[in-house]
Amino acid sequence: MSSQSDRDAIIGAIRKNLGARGDEPGRRGRVRTRIERSPNGIIPERAGYDLAERIDQFTASLKSQGVTVEEVENLKALPGAIATILAEFNLPAQLRHGDDPLLATLDWSDTLIETQTGAAHLDDATSLSRAVTATAETGTLVLTSGTNNPSTLNFLPETHLVVLMTRDLCGSYEEAWDRIRAIYGRGNLPSTVNYVSGPSASADIEQTLVRGAHGPKRLAVFLVAEK
Amino acid sequence: MQPSSSNFKPNAAAALADSTLQRALAKARSGFQSKRARARSELPEFDALCEQAKDIKNHTLAHLDLYLEIFEQKVTESGGRVHWARTPEQARKLILGICKEAGAHTITKGKSMVAEEIALNPALEAAGFQPVETDLGEYIVQIRKEVPSHIIAPAFHLTREQVEADFRRTHLDLDKDRSLTKPEELVAEARGILRDKFVKADVGITGANFLVAETGSSVIVTNEGNADLTHLLPRVHIVLTTIEKLVPNLSDVSGILRVLARSATGQDISMYTTFMTGPRRPGDPDGPEAYHVVLLDNGRSEMLGAEFQDMLRCIRCGSCINHCPVYGAVGGHAYGWVYPGPMGAVLTPSLIGVHEAGHLPNASSFCGRCEAVCPMKIPLPKMMRHWREREFEQGESPRIQRMSIKAWSWLARRPQLYRRVMGPLIGLLGEWGKRRGNFRWLPMAGQWLKHRDLAAPAGRSFHELWQLEQNRRIREADIRR
Numbered sequence: 158m159s160s161q162s163d164r165d166a167i168i169g170a171i172r173k174n175l176g177a178r179g180d181e182p183g184r185r186g187r188v189r190t191r192i193e194r195s196p197n198g199i200i201p202e203r204a205g206y207d208l209a210e211r212i213d214q215f216t217a218s219l220k221s222q223g224v225t226v227e228e229v230e231n232l233k234a235l236p237g238a239i240a241t242i243l244a245e246f247n248l249p250a251q252l253r254h255g256d257d258p259l260l261a262t263l264d265w266s267d268t269l270i271e272t273q274t275g276a277a278h279l280d281d282a283t284s285l286s287r288a289v290t291a292t293a294e295t296g297t298l299v300l301t302s303g304t305n306n307p308s309t310l311n312f313l314p315e316t317h318l319v320v321l322m323t324r325d326l327c328g329s330y331e332e333a334w335d336r337i338r339a340i341y342g343r344g345n346l347p348s349t350v351n352y353v354s355g356p357s358a359s360a361d362i363e364q365t366l367v368r369g370a371h372g373p374k375r376l377a378v379f380l381v382a383e384k
Numbered sequence: 385m386q387p388s389s390s391n392f393k394p395n396a397a398a399a400l401a402d403s404t405l406q407r408a409l410a411k412a413r414s415g416f417q418s419k420r421a422r423a424r425s426e427l428p429e430f431d432a433l434c435e436q437a438k439d440i441k442n443h444t445l446a447h448l449d450l451y452l453e454i455f456e457q458k459v460t461e462s463g464g465r466v467h468w469a470r471t472p473e474q475a476r477k478l479i480l481g482i483c484k485e486a487g488a489h490t491i492t493k494g495k496s497m498v499a500e501e502i503a504l505n506p507a508l509e510a511a512g513f514q515p516v517e518t519d520l521g522e523y524i525v526q527i528r529k530e531v532p533s534h535i536i537a538p539a540f541h542l543t544r545e546q547v548e549a550d551f552r553r554t555h556l557d558l559d560k561d562r563s564l565t566k567p568e569e570l571v572a573e574a575r576g577i578l579r580d581k582f583v584k585a586d587v588g589i590t591g592a593n594f595l596v597a598e599t600g601s602s603v604i605v606t607n608e609g610n611a612d613l614t615h616l617l618p619r620v621h622i623v624l625t626t627i628e629k630l631v632p633n634l635s636d637v638s639g640i641l642r643v644l645a646r647s648a649t650g651q652d653i654s655m656y657t658t659f660m661t662g663p664r665r666p667g668d669p670d671g672p673e674a675y676h677v678v679l680l681d682n683g684r685s686e687m688l689g690a691e692f693q694d695m696l697r698c699i700r701c702g703s704c705i706n707h708c709p710v711y712g713a714v715g716g717h718a719y720g721w722v723y724p725g726p727m728g729a730v731l732t733p734s735l736i737g738v739h740e741a742g743h744l745p746n747a748s749s750f751c752g753r754c755e756a757v758c759p760m761k762i763p764l765p766k767m768m769r770h771w772r773e774r775e776f777e778q779g780e781s782p783r784i785q786r787m788s789i790k791a792w793s794w795l796a797r798r799p800q801l802y803r804r805v806m807g808p809l810i811g812l813l814g815e816w817g818k819r820r821g822n823f824r825w826l827p828m829a830g831q832w833l834k835h836r837d838l839a840a841p842a843g844r845s846f847h848e849l850w851q852l853e854q855n856r857r858i859r860e861a862d863i864r865r
């Protein structure tokens with residue numbers, strides 16, 4: 158295994174070539190400030206719209222990637238909307254989701270959908286996740302790992318359904334990080350944070366874009382307006 | 385990978401004569417350029433964001449020792465381990481050790497140019513492991529026993545027909561009469577084959593696009609989602625990366641991400657951007673149980689504080705490659721090592737030595753497009769010139785070239801003599817080439833003129849014309865007075 162001496166040799170070479178010792182208060186201070194404050198840089202105009210515009214921008218951006226986007230009035234109407242989409246896609250009325258409290262409250266009794274919970278299984282056709290936040294600037298969902306929304310649900314099944322509360326839709330990546338910092342504490346992240354901006358794709362053969370490489374072939378997003 | 389960069393000239397000649405390669409290159413190259421141009425035009429802040437990205441990296445490099453220490457501490461706090469490797473050999477040994485300890489058999493790999501840099505696959509195979517590339521392009525080059533020809537599109541040099549032939553040759557369990565004429569069919573077949581490997585894998589190895597000191601995260605960007613399955617499914621995840629990938633915090637990553645995909649593929653953002661921070665937490669139902677980061681130096685610390693430091697800003701977007709006329713003509717394999725195109729011409733001599741890679745900085749027409757499209761504003765042509773100077777100083781360039789340059793520079797430092805020698809010579813060439821206007825052959829320049837013509841001089845040197853112009857101005861001024 159690597160020894161302390163390799164580490165010291167690398168850090169030492171860096172210091173020698175930068176002409177630094179490592180204990181200069183000025184350098185240390187600059188670094189500490191930058192870590193503790195993470196000051197924002199340039200935020201593009203397109204990342205700073207108001208909510209109505211953000212919704213349009215987010216929807217248009219995802220649709221341009223072949224994503225289905227449905228606006229749903231409230232959580233009560235969500236199971237019905239999901240059932241409709243599964244039927245449209247010709248998929249079995251089954252899905253798997255995690256322990257997210259919001260998903261746990263959904264009442265599926267008016268639909269034929271059977272739900273299971275936990276991490277993804279290989280033969281799962283459809284999964285359902287809740288995005289903790291999203292950014293309108295590029296139509297990007299932000300998903301975090303854990304029992305609430307196991308990360309394998311984002312990648313193994315061929316169809317991935319994602320619920321986003323409209324109130325969780327941010328403009329910029331930076332705002333989305335602020336929300337995540339508020340949940341996990343500054344400087345801490347869960348094991349996996351996924352930005353998802355479309356279904357899996359590959360352009361490795363003659364630069365032709367083909368959807369459905371290793372991850373989901375289909376992505377559908379449900380924007381729930383409820384406050 | 386064993387470098388063959390010293391063979392750039394014969395490699396390039398062979399590439400130009402390879403009609404299949406030329407067909408693949410012609411199909412592939414125009415797309416990237418127009419997509420980047422469109423993505424840039426749709427983001428008014430693009431140029432300002434590039435300037436900012438440059439500043440972020442400059443700041444990080446100037447404080448790299450401190451950010452590395454913080455990064456290591458954060459990885460450890462999140463339950464992961466950081467390993468330091470000065471050389472490719474040390475990195476290979478560390479990785480083999482982790483794989484052995486995990487009792488691994490199948491090892492899935494996300495695309496990693498650093499893994500190519502340390503020739504990881506041959507080492508894993510020699511130790512009895514089965515490494516499987518999972519990026520589609522990288523998988524294709526693996527079954528062809530080749531190496532990537534482009535840092536973001538490993539199979540850039542291949543046509544669909546070639547991929548079809550490779551799949552038929554290697555996927556022998558599948559129906560012989562299946563249709564494989566559409567890219568969709570090829571992608572679906574690879575998905576099926578690799579799904580099985582993902583499930584079997586004991587260890588997953590990926591690279592990283594960025595390392596974030598604030599949180600101890602490794603960031604990886606893909607369109608396929610292969611890096612995510614490589615990270616999430618095996619028991620052990622190893623991130624193999626290099627020390628200059630660091631950025632201070634999540635705002636800094638956000639800023640650079642805005643120019644990365646736009647410069648690379650012309651997308652606003654790639655389909656997946658993943659922030660990996662340590663192993664699964666207690667109670668988590670998925671994710672790796674162990675998480676290692678192998679930090680390789682391999683010559684990078686020596687680039688700091690010197691003329692090639694700016695190259696450490698490179699985010700491997702491939703834009704300079706996509707816009708390089710030389711790469712467009714010969715493809716990536718001619719460069720003979722891991723990093724092709726302008727970024728490779730600068731980086732390769734730093735990593736494997738000017739003796740081995742001295743030809744690469746010469747593989748440039750100095751058109752300057754690479755620097756213009758580099759989101760990190762790396763002065764690539766200037767750095768190639770630095771390497772040419774080094775190559776010259778170290779006596780690596782051919783004798784006849786060295787002698788002519790020496791003679792010319794001796795002469796050029798003596799203006800009187802220069803004029804007296806060059807004046808008649810230019811007059812002579814001007815007379816000689818007057819009729820055709822250009823030369824197809826000249827003594828000692830036969831090779832150089834084989835593929836181009838030299839315009840004949842106007843018959844008068846710049847000095848003479850300048851003198852005439854000055855005289856004319858003085859006369860005109862006199863008249864007006």
Ligand code: SF4
Pocket residue numbers: 697698699700701702703704705727754757758759760761762
């Ligand atoms: S040198 Fe610049 S353009 Fe080339 S790969 Fe690196 S960042 Fe991209």
